[in-house]
Amino acid sequence: MAKNTTKQAKTYYDKVHTWGRISTVTALCVLLMFPMAICLYLGVFPPFEKVFQGLLKVIPLYWSVAVVEVIFYTPMLGAGGAYLSFVTGNIVNLKLPCAISAMESAKVKSNTEEGEVISTIAIATSSIVTTIILAIGVLAFAPFLETFTSSALLMPAFKEVIPALFGALGAGYFVKHWKISFAPIIFMLIILVFVPTIGASTLIFPGIVASVLCAFIMYKVGFLDKKEK
Amino acid sequence: MxxxxxxxxxxxxxxxxxxxxxxxxxxxxxAWKRGKELGIDSKKLKNSITSSALFTIPSALSVLATVIALAPALGLVVPWVRLSVIGNITYETVAATEAINAFGITTGISEAITDPEVFAGVAWVMTLGICFSLVILPFVAKPLHKKFLNAGKKKEEPETAVVADEQTEAAPETKKKKRSFAGFMDYVTPALFIGLIGAFISNSILGAGKKDVALDGAGVLSVVTLVTAVVSSIILELISKKCKLTWLEPFIMPIGMILGMVAAIICYNVLPPEIAMLEWRG
Known part of the structure; x- marks a missing residue:
């Protein structure tokens, strides 16, 4: 009986990996078809060097984050949960907490098959709900978009969307990781004092290097030992 | 159209x-079928669906807020797709800004894109920049998952022996372990994101914009918006923790963002123009 269960369990995990691999590769193709379809529909192809220039600013950070995320989150999300989460995104702020919360309330461990099932159900539900809310929101908002963006009253809100978005997003990080937040921001402000035209996109790189380096030094000297986690 | x-x-x-x-x-x-085969109670499975759906709604609204924030520049379709597939709030805004900059447009996501070529270029950068996890996942997910399952099984067996060993060993040994490189990995992702978010925040405080474009550099409006967003988010975070309002947590980010934007509208319409439009770095 026990042997039978183990065999069945292996089969289920193997099946999940097969479905996951197929769906991930399909998702990648669908994803790449989207900008291609835009180009074909609009009859334009952006110059390669411009796209490459944009990618140069994005790839070093986000491809390394992708490697770190896959290594760290795959075990936590479970097999099915990982394949779903990496396709639908918003892992740290949505899928992972959702899976952990569902496993906790169901009182199952993440390294068991019950945990795998609950985690997959939680993440699949979360993906469906997010997709539906986004679809409804977009379709409902579409008729009013032009009114919103062309309104003189609302103009400053859209002009200042970056400080609003990153201020609200940063606040969460600053509260949780305040010890490692001060030094890199002071460092970036000093750079801006001398080079005000550098722009946020270029500032990201010295900012990230300073941030990781400061965090490493603080960690090594034991400054992060107690409260920071 | x-x-x-x-x-x-x-x-x-x-x-x-x-x-x-x-x-x-x-x-x-x-997963539902497998759960039934394993004998998991239907009630437990249904509860997982209900609680996950409820848990998701507020966060999904904050994702929708990002779609709407990107809409003035990119329209609704591209942000909608990008945030439905792999996308996340932090990445999409940065990628869109970088892509727009690469085409020589310095206003980022605050101005509408009118050139179809730039629009298509932005879609390519946003897509190619985020897709790497899907390239590596099919190769590494299975071995990683197997290792995790095996580690879980091994951990269950010698647990008591390990506890006994740890008690006899000196405390400094534990401290050394705590500061290993592996322990530092917990801080890598937050540090990366603080570096990234910090760049935009610092730029809103001291960055210079184009001399002939109003409100694209650091000034009264950008700082008021930033401070309102940060302070209101921190206050909401403290309220949710102190009063144990867990339901409030996912709403903090979108509320903070909206309050920041509302502060910009109020300042712009209430303050004298020479103060509201003041940009100290041009």
């Missing part, structure tokens, strides 16, 4: 969204 919101683009987007929905439904059905 604006080319960014044509019916054809909506139809293309709908195909992508349907694929995501189909994949999620497929995994949901398979």
């Amino acid at each position: 604006d080319f960014k919101s044509s019916t054809a683009l909506y139809l293309i987007a709908a195909c992508v969204i349907l694929f995501v929905l189909a994949q999620s439904v497929f995994f949901l059905v398979k």
Whole structure:
């Protein structure tokens, strides 16, 4: 009986990996078809060097984050949960907490098959709900978009969307990781004092290097030992 | 009609969204069936669905807020698809800004894109920049998952022996372990994101914009917006923790962002123009 269960369990995990691999590769193709379809529909192809220039600013950070995320989150999300989460995104702020919360309330461990099932159900539900809310929101908002963006009253809100978005997003990080937040921001402000035209996109790189380096030094000297986690 | 919101683009987007929905439904059905085979109570399975759906709604609204924030520059279709597939709030805004900058437009996401070539270029950068996890996942997910399952099994057996050993060993040994490189990995992702978020925040405080473009450099309005967003988010975070309002947590980010934008509107319309439009770095 026990042997039978183990065999069945292996089969289920193997099946999940097969479905996951197929769906991930399909998702990648669908994803790449989207900008291609835009180009074909609009009859334009952006110059390669411009796209490459944009990618140069994005790839070093986000491809390394992708490697770190896959290594760290795959075990936590479970097999099915990982394949779903990496396709639908918003892992740290949505899928992972959702899976952990569902496993906790169901009182199952993440390294068991019950945990795998609950985690997959939680993440699949979360993906469906997010997709539906986004679809409804977009379709409902579409008729009013032009009114919103062309309104003189609302103009400053859209002009200042970056400080609003990153201020609200940063606040969460600053509260949780305040010890490692001060030094890199002071460092970036000093750079801006001398080079005000550098722009946020270029500032990201010295900012990230300073941030990781400061965090490493603080960690090594034991400054992060107690409260920071 | 604006080319960014044509019916054809909506139809293309709908195909992508349907694929995501189909994949999620497929995994949901398979996991549900397996759960029944394992003897998990239907009530437990249903509870997982209900609690996950409720848990998701506020965060999904904050994702929707990002779609709307990107809409003035990119229209609704591209942000919609990007945030439905792999996308996340931090990445999409940065990628869109970088892509727009690469085409020589310095206003980032605050101005509408009118050139279809730039629009298509932005879609390519946003897509290619985020897709790497899907390239490596099929190769590494299975071995990683197997290692995790095996580690879990091994951990259950010698647990008591390990505890006994640890008690006899000196405390400094534990301290040394705590500061190993592996322990530092917990801080790598937050540090990366603080570096990234910090760049935009610092730029809103001291960055210079174009001399001939109003409100694109650091000034009264950008600082008021930033401070309102940060302070209101921190206050909401403290309230949710002190009063144990867990339901409030996912709303903090969108509320903070909206309050920041509202502060910009109020300042712009209430303060004298020479103060509201003041940009100290040009």
